[in-house]
Amino acid sequence: MPMCRLLCSFFLALIILSSIPASVDGCDYAQSICGAQAPGDVVIGIMLPCHSKVSLQERIRPESFQCSDFDLVSFMRSLATIHEIDEINAAGFLPGVHLGYLMCDTCSFASKALGDVDYMLEGNRTLNVKCNYTEFRPKVKIILGALNSDVSIALAGLLNVYMVPLLSSTSSAPKLSDKLRFPSFLRTIPSDKHQTKAVAKLMKHYDWNWVGVVYGDDEYGKAAFQSFLADAKANNVCLAYQEVLPHYLDNSQAMVRIKQVAEQIRSSSAQVVLLILKSDLVEGLFREMIETNTSRIWIATDAWSRSRSIAQMDSINKVGDILGFTFLSGKSDSFEKYLKNLTATPGGYNYFIEEYKSLRFNCTPECDSKTPPSYCSIPDLKKIKSSNACNFKDPQEQNDDYLVNTLDTSQAFLHKVAVQAVANALKKLLKCNSSLCLGEINFPPWKLLEELKKVNFSYDNQSFFFNENGDFANFYELIMWKTDGEYRKAQRIGNYKVSNQTVEVQINITWLSTANTTNPQSRCSEPCPPGSVKKILNESCCYNCIPCVEGTYSDEPDLNNCKPCESGTWSLKNSTGCKPRTESYMKWRDPHPIVMMAAAAFGILLLLVIFIIFLVYRDSPPMKRAESKPIVLSWLSFPLVS
Known part of the structure; x- marks a missing residue:
């Protein structure tokens, strides 16, 4: 009981602080917190960032967060989620049950997202404090999101209290697979531990063993980097350098660090660079590369592998080749029509x-003036703006195909799959048949979580289910950014299958760095050819090549040690194999024995001449002083020894 009272007091304090009505000072509570809503019998929460930034400044009062930079791609992802909910309702998939939604903008900021959760779960603007939330029945039964891993980690930690499911289609941090820490979190993608394996396998596939790594200091970047270190070692890939960047560009040191990292990249001999960063940091780094006309081979992780803003940067073709892994994708005609x-x-x-x-x-001619208003500083505003904007009377009545032509709508595929997973779990939970659903509609969220873990369904001719860690473990798509005029466009070139951990490249690649299909190189040392072995220097990938000595050989490139010849075989220096030992005999008529015999006969004749001279002058005074007898005996022994 004391522990129960303590927990109740703790949660009461949290809720009192977090549930102060936002309608004070003329603020419209519902509109300021969540920007999209549709009523329904079962309400699905959506937490995605329609804006990519929060204005970071010294925070003194608990005022509302100011979001900026409208994010077209994330906006499109949210629309895919809403469209799929509408499609399920229209198809009568849950007979007699209508799905609603409540969407809040996280602005890619964890604190903003936590405030949104309070609003989603409360009833009548209050959260009843309990020691046991088994019968907690909020209107929102599940939350789809968030986009970034650091936001999902914060949300999952809070939602564990209520066991409200959090289902993400983009958060890939490995720690989210820990069901002891995050029991209510699920995702329609694999964990990053598989992605780093895929990256290391890709490097091994192209024989790139000398690479640089730049990662962010957020949860996603640090976890993925640690995972890559182990996978790189397993695939004999060495790091030329490793650099870290602050994960918010608003950080005062971000641009200074970007310049320092850019200098490290330029000065290194490594031609391949892995970027485990959010797209805004990659964009800042690429600006530095473009200014200095630096070209490398860039490996993209899922955080930016399909980034529209990077693909449409001015002079993006100067940075070199870009490869990366992304999650499952798929087009939908009905979504594009929507x-x-x-x-x-x-x-x-x-x-x-x-x-x-x-x-x-909206018509905004003032943005083209010499002193445009502050709102005209929105990135890509001129690219978004329609050329006919000033010809429309009511902007809200207008529509066109800009989103379809500009964005890669296939990125939204797994968001649609997430909605399908929820619908299939609800069908089981609500005991639906072909005509009606018999189950209780106002159920506690943990019951939906139980059904969601067991769901196994087909969608777009593919099967989907969650593994024991709450992840989808299917495969990644391998993409390459091909040139599209002045910009870039992602093209699928292969895949990585999680089940057998293999990279499959399905088409021949024309590389910008080599101007043909010849694979570019990124090695610390040139491969040691057969007949030689590696002499390791300071890194396992950096070495000199030394030839194998007699009696040893190497029959493969880049061996660490020469192999000894088997008994009865022999090899010469720098050999690639051993040959059987053979006996050979000299023939008398061959030049070599004739020369040797002639030299021997001449030597014997010379000895005889010297011997006769000794005999003739043996009694002379010099000979007596030299004690000629022992000398004569030694000369006589020479022919016998030879």
């Missing part, structure tokens, strides 16, 4: 659609 006719779900609202249409169709 994007061309954007409107809020009947009975609900979507302020994000209104903001997009304002950016796209």
Whole structure:
């Protein structure tokens, strides 16, 4: 009981602090927290960043967060989720049950997201404090999100209290697979531990053993880097350098560090660089590369492998080849038709659609003036703006195919799969048949979590299910950024299968770095050819080549040690194999024995001449003084020894 009272007091303090009504000072509570909503019998929460930044400054008062930089790609992902919910409702997949949604903008910031969760779970703007939340029945039964791992980690930690499921289609940090720490978290993608294996296997496939790594200091970057270290070692890949960047560009040291990292990349002999970074940091780093005309082979992780803003950077073709791994993707005709006719779900609202249409169709000639207003500084505003914007009377009534033509809508595939997973779990939980659902609609969220873990369904001719860690363990797509005029466009060139850990490249690649299909190199040392072995220097990938000595050989490149010849065989220096020992005899008529015999006969004749001279002058005074007898005996022994 004391422990129960202590827990109750703790949660009461948290909730009192987090549930202060936001309608104070004229703030519209619902509108300021969540920007899209549609009513339903079962409500699904959506937490994705329609804006990519929060204005970071010294925080003194608990005021609302100011979000900026409208994110078209994430906006499109949220629309895919909403569209799939509408499709399930239209198809009558859950007879008699209508799915609703409540969408909040996390602005890619964990603190903002935590505030959104409070709003989603509360009833009548209050959260009842309990010691046991088994019968906790909020209106929102599950939350789809978040985009980034650091935000999902924060949300999952809070949602564990209530066991409300959190289902992400993009958060890949390995620690989220820990079901003791995050029992209510699931995802429709594999863990990053598989992605780092894929990256190391890709490097081994192309024989790149000397690489640089730049990673962010957030949860995603640090975890992925540690995982890559082990996988690189297992595949004989060495690190020329490892650099870390602050994961927010608003950090005062970010640009200084970017310049330092850029200098490290330029000065290193490593031609391959792995970037485990968010897209805004990659964009800042690439600007430095473009300014100095530096070209490398860049390996992209899922965080930026399909980034539109990077692909459309000015002079992006100068940075060199870009390869990367991304999650499953797939086009949908019905979704693209929906994007061309954007409107809020009947009975609900979507302020994000209104903001997009304002950016796209509002007439803003003042942004072309010499002193444009502050709101004109939104990145890519001129690219978003329609050329006919000033011809429209009501921007909110307009639609076009800009999103379909500009964005890669296949990125939203797994967000649609997430909704399908929820729908299939609900079908089991609510005991639905072909005509009605018999189960209780106002169920506690943990019951949906139980069904979600067991779900196994087919969608778009593929099977999906969660493994024991709550992950989808299927495969990654291997993509390469091919040139598309002045910009880049992702092209699928292969895949990596998680089940057998193999990289499969399905098409021939034309490399920018070699201007043909010849694979570029990134090695600390040239391979040692057969007949020689490696003499390791300071790194296992850095070595000199030394030839194998007589009696040893090497029959493969890059061996660490020469192999000894077997008994009865022999090899010469620098040999690639051993040959059987053979006996050979000299013939008398061959030049070599004739020369040897002639030399021997001449030597014997010379000895005889000297011997006769000794005999003739043996009694002379010099000979007597020299004691000639022992000398004569020694000379006589020479022919016998030879």
